[in-house]
Amino acid sequence: MSERTNLMEGGKDEILLNVLHRAQEKHGYLSESVLKKISSKYSIPIAKLYGVVKFYTMFHTEPQGKNIIEICGSPSCVLNNGISLEQFLKSELKIKIGETTQDKLFSLYKTSCIGCCDEAPAMLLNRKPCTRLTIDSLKATIENLRKEAGEKKE
């Protein structure tokens, strides 16, 4: 079992997962320089830290799109038309699973069940659930996000 020394700060242990989540929220992703800072602050070898980060699908070591979509690929959603939604997203955004659009507006991931099977099919958009999805509702959501981004630019 691991010793308890590495995350002591001001007498209070910190949980590494929470530290990483906060850093990712602040910087958008866990870049090498962010990880180096965490590594030295908490005396965790960088190789170990990298190993931990890579284990969890929600941590990213590359820049992400402004909006992160995670579409559920588990049975209850698949039984409720989930696969056609995934295909729609791929063709509408012109990217594969795991990629980011050229305009950096969207990153697309597939996720295991997000516990919204009672409102399937479902996805997470920036960690918030969007449920009872249809191709039309997806289309509208994406259009809105594009419009929002366009307005901000102007």
Add this chain to the structure above:
Amino acid sequence: MQILRKTNLKALAKAHALGQEGVIALIERKGLEGRGGAAFPTGKKWRTCHDTQADERFVVCNADEGEPGTFKDKFIILNNPKTMIEGILIAAYAIGAKRCFIYLRGEYEFLRPKLQRQVKSMLKRAKTDVTIEIVRGAGAYICGESTALLQSLQGNRGTAMSKPPNPTRNGLWGKPTMINNVETLTCAAQAVLFDNWKPEVRLFSLSGNIQNPGVYEFPIGVKMSKVIKAANPKRKLKAVSFGCFGGIMPVDENMAITPETLMMEKCHHGAYSIIFADETNNVVDLSLSIAKFYTYESCGKCTPCREGTVRMLNLLRKIHSGEGSREDLPILCELANHIQETALCGLGQTCGNHVLTSILHFPQDYEAYFSKK
């Protein structure tokens, strides 16, 4: 619903009055079992943790609900979080823990801000020096498994570890650690306070091709017909899958749902998550989506599970594309059995159930793909 009954800190007060031994004995008497899927007697677990010599102990509320088709813990966190928090405080008192954690899956991040406020207000109202920290998971199904969860909490990769040591004796930072699921802890508070609390009442998560998906309460032994009536399918049902790991079987309206009757069909109740598939589906497709899940979620620590899940998926893909043949079925079964016998943790030990049961109960669905050739 029994699970929605509020305890309003009266259960904690009663626990204090009973003393540590008294509250553990009460939980034992009430027959509470773990509701995460393994059904281990909760009182026994509490006693072991309490009796293990240590200068420090921990309680972890496992809110890493990730079994596909399961959303009952989310339902509790949304609808009766204070009773759950009270359950954590009772467990902490019973075993003598000062520091507690809620391991909340990353996919439930949207529940966290409110839960955080509720934890704060409950701790204040209970006037306790016990602390409860929310730990944010980051998208790994395996972390619902107790040894992997502890690894994750300690800042490591969330891979499963071999037991013993059992976390109850030797867990977080080598100290006795009680890991109980959200529903278990909520029930613990209710079992302590209410004389008429019923252990056989379970939460069922119903989803799939039905018109009334959601969380329901039924007693163990409920007739399948009654569950189906509540679920309200649009078309004729064909198969039920018990989450991903519990196996797939034909719909039998007359069956009473108990661990034993399911065992006879080579299925497992797990957390009573029932995914319904109607007659428009081929069960091979369902099995394929489950195989994808396991390939994706295997933590990669042991070879049979890491490699075997991929091979099962590839074979199912081959069959699904119409390229398979009858000869693939014994290979699939052998693979499934082999992984189950040699895998280290519960994920690997159950990841072939859907293959074994779908071949057992729905050979005609496989045939349909073979004849497409």
